Amino acid sequence: MKEAAELFKILSVDKRIEIIELLKKEPMSVNAMAEALGVTQSAVSQHLRVLKSAGLVRDERQGYWIYYSLNREALESCRQRLNRVCTCGCGGGEKKCQ
Structure with missing residues (x-):
């Protein structure tokens, strides 16, 4: 349970979700991600x-x-x-959690 909590804590940062969204499309360099996100290369690297x-x-x-x-x-x-x-029964599909 603790491992799952740590993982969700890591994913609770908006920029990390945005990085994952970018990487869903294609592999990218730090420079490209920094430009796409409008943040510094240092922030992306962290x-x-x-x-x-x-x-x-x-x-x-x-x-x-x-x-x-x-x-x-x-x-x-x-x-x-x-x-x-x-536990809403959506199963991650098209139905939205309430």
Whole structure:
């Protein structure tokens, strides 16, 4: 239970959710994310460090650049955990929680 609480705490920061949303589309560099989010590269790097330590993102060096991508398996586990917590019966589908 404590592990799930820590994961949800990590995901409670808006910019981290925005980073995940960006990475759903394609792997990106810190520079590209900073520009898309309108924040400093340092801020993006700090959020990525937290997301990476939680296992939610991965990095890959390509020449001089490091590209970040989602760990989709970890996000799926997070989604499943949230579905177990939610008791409205929506199952994460099209019905909205009330």
